[in-house]
Amino acid sequence: IAGLPMPAEEDVAPLTACRVASRPSLPALFEQAGELALVSGARPCAMADELFVANQLPCTYGAPRLEIVDAAAAAADSKSISFGSTDGKPIAIGVVFCGRQCPGAHNVAAGVLDCLTKRAGVAGAKVYGFIDGTRGLFSCKAKELTPEDVAPFLNCGGMAMLGRSADVIRTEQHFSQAEATCAKLGLDGLVLIGGPVTNSDTAVLAEHFAKRGAKTRVVGVPATIDGDLYSNAVEASIGFDTACRVYSSLVGNLATDAASARKYFYFVRIMGRSPSHITLECANLTQPNMALIGEELEARRMTLAEIVAEIADMVAERAANGKHYGVVLIPEGLLEYVPQVNALLKEIAAARRLGASTQDKITPMLTPYSAALLESMPGFIQEQLMLEQQASDDKAQLSQIETERLLAELVRLELDRRRTAAKEAGLQPPPDPKFSPICFYLGYQARSSMPSHFDADLGYALGHTAAALVAAGATAYMATAHCLAGPTSEWRVCGVPLYSMMAADRRAGQAVAVVRPAQVSLHSAAFSRWVFIRERLKLVDHYCNPGPLQLCGPLAAGPSPGRLLAEHAARGDSLAEVQEILSEISSVCWAGCSGDTLRMVLASMRALRENMGVLAERDSLAVTDPFASHARMTQLSSEQMATRDN
Numbered sequence: 181i182a183g184l185p186m187p188a189e190e191d192v193a194p195l196t197a198c199r200v201a202s203r204p205s206l207p208a209l210f211e212q213a214g215e216l217a218l219v220s221g222a223r224p225c226a227m228a229d230e231l232f233v234a235n236q237l238p239c240t241y242g243a244p245r246l247e248i249v250d251a252a253a254a255a256a257d258s259k260s261i262s263f264g265s266t267d268g269k270p271i272a273i274g275v276v277f278c279g280r281q282c283p284g285a286h287n288v289a290a291g292v293l294d295c296l297t298k299r300a301g302v303a304g305a306k307v308y309g310f311i312d313g314t315r316g317l318f319s320c321k322a323k324e325l326t327p328e329d330v331a332p333f334l335n336c337g338g339m340a341m342l343g344r345s346a347d348v349i350r351t352e353q354h355f356s357q358a359e360a361t362c363a364k365l366g367l368d369g370l371v372l373i374g375g376p377v378t379n380s381d382t383a384v385l386a387e388h389f390a391k392r393g394a395k396t397r398v399v400g401v402p403a404t405i406d407g408d409l410y411s412n413a414v415e416a417s418i419g420f421d422t423a424c425r426v427y428s429s430l431v432g433n434l435a436t437d438a439a440s441a442r443k444y445f446y447f448v449r450i451m452g453r454s455p456s457h458i459t460l461e462c463a464n465l466t467q468p469n470m471a472l473i474g475e476e477l478e479a480r481r482m483t484l485a486e487i488v489a490e491i492a493d494m495v496a497e498r499a500a501n502g503k504h505y506g507v508v509l510i511p512e513g514l515l516e517y518v519p520q521v522n523a524l525l526k527e528i529a530a531a532r533r534l535g536a537s538t539q540d541k542i543t544p545m546l547t548p549y550s551a552a553l554l555e556s557m558p559g560f561i562q563e564q565l566m567l568e569q570q571a572s573d574d575k576a577q578l579s580q581i582e583t584e585r586l587l588a589e590l591v592r593l594e595l596d597r598r599r600t601a602a603k604e605a606g607l608q609p610p611p612d613p614k615f616s617p618i619c620f621y622l623g624y625q626a627r628s629s630m631p632s633h634f635d636a637d638l639g640y641a642l643g644h645t646a647a648a649l650v651a652a653g654a655t656a657y658m659a660t661a662h663c664l665a666g667p668t669s670e671w672r673v674c675g676v677p678l679y680s681m682m683a684a685d686r687r688a689g690q691a692v693a694v695v696r697p698a699q700v701s702l703h704s705a706a707f708s709r710w711v712f713i714r715e716r717l718k719l720v721d722h723y724c725n726p727g728p729l730q731l732c733g734p735l736a737a738g739p740s741p742g743r744l745l746a747e748h749a750a751r752g753d754s755l756a757e758v759q760e761i762l763s764e765i766s767s768v769c770w771a772g773c774s775g776d777t778l779r780m781v782l783a784s785m786r787a788l789r790e791n792m793g794v795l796a797e798r799d800s801l802a803v804t805d806p807f808a809s810h811a812r813m814t815q816l817s818s819e820q821m822a823t824r825d826n
Contacts, residue, residue, distance in 0.1 A: 192332075195630075195731070196336065196630070199334075199335040199336065199630060199636075199731065200331065200332060200333075200334050200335060200336065202334075202335060203334075204287060204290075204334075204335065204636045204637045204639075204640035204641075205637045205640075205668040205669070206637070206640060206641055206644065206668065206669075207641055207661070207668060207669060207670070207671040207672070207673055208250075208669045208670070209248065209249060209250045209673075210295070210641065210644045210673075211669070212250070213298070214250055214251060214252055215250075215251035215252070215260060215261070216248055216249070216250065216251055216260075216261040216299075216648055217248070217249050217250070217251035217254035217258040217259060217260050217261060218246055218247070218248060218249075218258060218259040218260075218261055218648075218652045218654075219246065219247045219248075219249055219254060219255065219257075219258045219259075220244040220245070220246060220257075220259075221244050221245035221246065221247065222244060222245055222796070223242055223243070223244045223245075224245060224677065224680035225680065225796075226241075226679055226680060226682055226683060226693075227680065227681055227682060227683045227696070228683035228684070229683045229684040229693075232683075232684045232691070232693065233679055233682050233683065233684070233693045234679075236387075236692070236693040237383060237384075237387045237656070237679050237682075237693060238387075239387055239390035239391055240383065240386055240387050240390055240655065240656035240677070240678075240679060241679045242679075243654075243656065243657070243677040243679070244677070245674065245675070245676060245677065245680075246649070246652070246654060246657065246674060246675035247672065247673070247674045247675075248261070248645060248648050248649075248652075248673050248674065248675070259652065261648055261651050261652045262651060263296065263299040263300040263304070263305070263651045264300065264304070269366060270300065270303065270304045270305055270306055271296060271300055271304065271305050271306070271368050271369075271650075271651060272305070272306040272307070272308065272365060272366050272367050272368050272369075273292055273296065273305075273306075273307050273308070273367065273368060273369040273370070273371060273647060273650055274307075274308045274309075274310060274317070274322065274361075274362065274365065274367045274369070274370045274371065275288070275289045275292055275307060275308070275309050275310065275325070275342070275371050275373070276310045276313055276314065276316075276317050276370065276371070276372050276373065277310075277313050277339040277342050277343070277344040277373050277374075278313055278314055278344065278347040278349070278372050278373060278374035278377075278378040278381070279344070279347050279373065279374020279375045279377065279378045279403055279404055280344070280347070280374075280375070280404070280405075280627060281337075281338050281339050281344070281627045281628045282403050282404055282405045282417075282418055282419030282422075282423070282627055283337045283338075283405070283418070283419045283422035283423070283626075283627070283628065283629050283630065283631035283632070283635050284337075284403065284418040284419055284422065284631040284635035284636055284638060284639035285338070285339050285373055285403050285418065285419070285639060286330070286333040286334065286335075286336055286337075286338075286339070286341055286639070287334065287335065287418075287631070287635075287636050287638075287639030287640040287643060288371070288373050288401050288403065288418065288639045288640075288642055288643040288646070289307070289309060289325065289330060289333075289341065289342075289373075289643060290330045290333075290334050290639075290640060290643060291639065291640040291641065291642065291643015291644045291645075291646075291647070292307055292371060292643040292644070292646060292647045293307045293325055293326075293327065293330055293643075294327075294640075294643070294644070295643065295644040295647040295648065296647055297327070299647075299651070306324055307324070307325045308322040308323065308324055308325065308365055308367070309322060309323055309325045309329075309341065309342045310322045310342060311323065311342055311343060312342070312343045312344065312345045313339075313342070313343065313344035313345040313346070313347075314344075314345055314346060314347065314348060314349055314354075315345040315346075316342075316345075317349075317357070317358055317361055318354060318357040318358065318361070319357070319361075320360070320361040320364055320365070322361075322365065329341070335630070335631060335636045336630060336631075337422075337628040337629045337630045337631060338627075338628035339628075347374050347375075347377045347378045347381065348377075348381070349372075349381035349384070349385055350381060350384065350687070355385065355388045358370075358385060359388070359389065359392060359394055359396075362389075362394065362396040363394070363396075367396045368395060368396065368397065368650060368651075369396060369397045369398070369399060369646075369647075369649075369650030369651075370385075370396050370397070370398045370399070371399050371400075371401060371643075371646045371647075371650070372385075372398065372399070372400050372401070373400075373401045373403045374400070374401075374403055374404065375402070375403065375404030375406060375408065375409060375417070375697075376404070376408055376409060376694070376695045376696065376697045377694075377695075378400060379400040379402065379409070379658055379678060379681070379695045380678075380682070380692075380693075380694040380695045382398055382399070382400035382656070382658075382678060383400075383656050383678035383679060383682060383693070383695070384693075385398050386398035386655045386656035386678070387656065389655070390655065390656070397649075397650050397653060397654060397655035398655050398656060399646045399649050399650055399654065399655070399657050399658070399659055399675075400657070400658045400659070400678060401418070401642050401643070401646055401658070401659050402414050402417040402418060402642070402658060402659075402660065403417060403418040403419055403639070404417050404418075404419060404420070405419040405420055405422070405423035405451070405452075405458070405626065405627050406420070406451075406452045406453050406455065406457060406458065406697070407420035407424075407452070407455070407457035407458060407461070407698075407743075408452075408453065408454070408455045408457060408697035408698050408699075409681075409695070409697075409698060410457065410698045410743075411681070411698055413658075413660060413676045413680070413681065414658070414660055414676070414681075415660075415661070415662055415664045415744060415748050415751075416634075416638060416661075416664055416739065416744055418631075418635055418638050418639045418642065419627070419631070419635055420457070420458070420461075420635075421632050421634045421635050421638075421739050421740050421744075422626065422629050422630075422631045422632045422634075422635045422729065423451075423458060423626040423627060423629070424458055424461040424462060424465065424740055424742060425632055425726070425729045425740050426625060426626035426629045426729055427450055427451075427458060427462050427622050427625075427626055428461070428462045428465040428466050428726050428740075429725075429726060429727060429728050429729065430622055430625065431448060431450075431462050431466045431468065431507065431509065431622070432465075432466045432723070432724065432725030432726055432727070433725065434446045434448060434507060434620065435466060435467075435468060435507045435723035435724075435725065436723065436725050438505045438506060438507055438723075439505070439721055439723060441505065442503070442504065442505045443504055443505055443614070443616055444505055444616050444617070444618050445495065445504075445505060445506050445507075445508065445588075445615060445616065445617045445618070446506070446507045446508070446617075446618055446619075446620060447508050447510060447584040447585075447587060447588045447617050447618070447619045447620070448468075448507065448508065448509050448510065448584065448619075448620045448621075448622060449510045449511075449512060449514075449582070449583055449584040449619075449620070449621045449622070450462060450509060450510070450511060450512060450622045450623075451512050451579065451621075451622060451623040451624075451626070451627070452511055452512050452513065453512060453513055453578060453579075453697065454474070454512075454513035454516050454517075454578070454697055455474070455475070455511075455513065455697050455698065455699050455700055456472075456473045456474045456475060456511035456513070456514075456700050457698075457700055457743070458511070459471055459472070459473065459509050459510070459511040460473055460700055460706055460707060460710060460743075461706070461740070461742045461743055462509060463509055463710050463714075464706060464709055464710055464742055464743075465724065465726050465740065465741070465742055466507075466723065466724050466725070466726065467713065467717055467722050467723055467724045468506075468507035468508065468509050468717065468723070469494065469498070469506040469507050469508065469717055469718055469721075470491065470494055470506070470507075470508045470509070470714070470717070470718060471508070471509040471710065471714070472487065472508070472509065472510050472511060472514055473511065473700060473707065473710070474511050474513055474514050474516065474517035474700075475517065475699050475700040475701075475702060476700075476702060476707075477514070477517050477518065478517040478518075478519070479702060481519060482518065483518065483519070483520060484518050484520065484521060484590070487518070487587070488587065488590040488591055488594050489594060491508060491587060491591050492591050492594040492595055492598070494506070494718045495591060495595065495613050495615055496595065496598075496610055496611075496613055497718065497719060498613075498718070498719060499610075499611050499612070499613035499614065499615075500610070500611055501719060503719075503721075504613065504614040504615070504616070507723070508587075510583055510584050510587065512578045512579060512583070512623070513578050514583050515578070515581060515583055516578070520549070520550075520553055521553070523547075523549075523550060524546070524550040524553055524554060524565070525565065527545070527546050527547060527550050528542055528546070528565060528566065530545075530689075531545040531546070532568070533688070533689055537568075538566070539562065539563070539566045542566065557586065558585075558586065558589055560582065560585065561581065561582070561585075561586050564577075564580050564581045564582065565581065567580055567581075579621075579623055582619070582621070584619040584620065584621065585619050588617035588619055591615070591617070592615055592617065595613055595615055598610060599612075629729065630729070630731070632729060632730075632731075632736070632740075633731065633736045633737060633738075634664075634738060634739045634740075637668045638661060638664070641661050641668070641671060641673060642659045642660070642661060642673075644673070645659035645660070645661065645673040645674075645675070646659040648673075649675045654675050656677060656678050656679065657675035657676060657677055657678060658675070658676045658677075658678055658681070659673070659674075659675060660673070660674050660675070660676050661673050661674075662674060662751065663748075663751055663752035663755065664739060664744060664748065665738070665739065665744055665745050665748050665749045665750075665751065665752065666752040670752060672755075678695065679693075681695045682694060682695050682696075683696055704743075704746075704747060705743075705746040705747045706742065706743040706746050706747065709746065726740075765781060765785075768781070769781055
């Protein structure tokens with residue numbers, strides 16, 4: 181255009197240039213140049229099915245929890261961390277983007293590289309990035325990363341620096357190829373970045389290496405927008421904060437539009453795979469008229485018809501009050517929590533394992549009830565339910581199933597049915613709801629977004645943590661950070677043994693030990709907050725538009741005002757108080773203290789130890805069903821289906 185300068189092709193957006201030049205913050209122990217030490221804690225049990233998990237992982241089961249601390253302030257029994265290789269060569273670590281894209285993943289690689297460069301020196305460390313994720317790991321397609329390679333991607337979204345393929349490491353061939361690659365490159369450590377599937381594979385690969393006597397230690401990093409690694413051990417996974425902020429901004433815009441036009445119902449399906457963490461977080465941040473939480477629907481054993489009726493009731497009530505608009509949030513994995521639909525999905529999967537690949541071959545293999553349910557659904561949903569399962573976890577391709585369209589169509593039919601039934605009964609029909617639904621799927625818009633400050637700092641800190649765990653000789657661990665509601669400088673970094681997060685589940689029809697996706701707790705502060713406000717929101721509009729993701733100013737600091745702050749805000753202060761009390765007790769119990777003081781302190785501490793032992797015993801005896809809660813459906817096995825007379 182005449183008069184306007186044309187930017188060069190290599191130019192980047194000003195905001196990107198600003199973010200690339202901005203160094204993420206770190207916990208204080210990584211900022212200082214002093215030595216690091218490793219403190220061992222308790223040895224936890226598996227999340228469930230302990231004997232099964234121990235049998236699956238005999239070499240790595242029973243490892244203690246670890247915390248990385250400043251060596252100068254560490255206890256005498258701590259272990260100093262050396263950043264030299266066991267064979268005298270420069271320490272070498274490989275980085276693999278295994279899971280799906282998430283904001284902040286690049287900062288993990290940057291954190292690993294910067295930690296080794298700082299602690300071992302440029303000549304004393306090597307970091308390899310595997311091209312195209314696991315595909316590069318299996319084929320030994322890697323490049324040695326330098327600060328110049330990583331710098332353009334610092335604080336940037338996605339995984340474009342290296343790319344990814346599939347988060348699948350589970351066959352003997354995969355194990356052998358990964359082992360050969362690590363041996364060829366002389367890797368002391370392998371850092372796998374991803375979600376529950378990736379960290380399950382991390383544990384199994386570490387077990388294989390341990391059995392084979394390979395020197396490569398394997399460490400996982402929690403990076404998934406779905407937030408389904410959430411627990412006391414994992415306060416936040418990389419990407420969840422950014423995704424919730426971006427999705428909430430979009431939902432807030434839609435809510436503002438709905439209140440302006442006053443004639444549309446927006447049905448918004450939000451990415452998140454099976455659990456409803458993102459939907460719940462967005463609901464609390466934006467306050468829509470309705471948000472469906474899959475875990476609650478399962479607990480209430482609600483059928484698809486009951487869910488539709490509940491939405492239709494809300495639409496009708498709002499119409500009676502002159503409001504022909506609204507916003508409904510729907511989790512991506514909703515259908516897996518509806519018992520009848522879940523049974524249908526399981527039967528389709530079982531039929532596929534028997535060789536059926538098309539709808540005309542699968543339908544005759546279904547039970548009569550499931551076949552009737554499938555037939556009752558719109559044609560586009562039938563086609564989507566028949567899509568091949570995901571390779572990573574053998575589940576339906578939830579992102580391809582347009583649940584929002586299904587619900588909008590069924591609600592329309594239900595409203596029409598009610599008006600027709602009233603007319604046929606000679607009753608006054610309900611007011612015309614003027615139901616005009618518009619459907620949206622919020623998915624790929626956020627998973628490669630520029631990360632929030634919180635996710636940028638978290639990824640960078642966990643990269644340092646993973647490098648330190650490898651240097652300390654830890655394997656089959658997940659790098660974690662704690663006290664995340666406080667300033668980054670006060671974060672504490674740890675290594676959680678992966679077996680402690682695992683239980684039995686099914687893959688390809690076989691029982692295996694996996695890190696199960698964490699479900700939304702119906703007793704959590706975040707869910708309780710939504711329950712407290714949701715009835716009022718059905719009729720009264722209190723839409724909250726949080727605006728776009730902030731990257732500077734006071735609103736950019738810290739995590740979003742949602743789950744993390746609601747459930748972990750006091751954790752840092754509580755831990756500090758514990759340390760203060762222990763210090764006071766230690767100072768009182770000096771060598772010349774009175775006998776009464778000593779007896780009183782001993783009695784109290786022994787009682788506390790007994791109580792802690794009771795809690796540990798309860799956890800170790802925990803027994804659950806060997807499959808995730810939303811998979812607990814009575815269904816025919818593959819063998820029964822094969823022999824059944826159809």
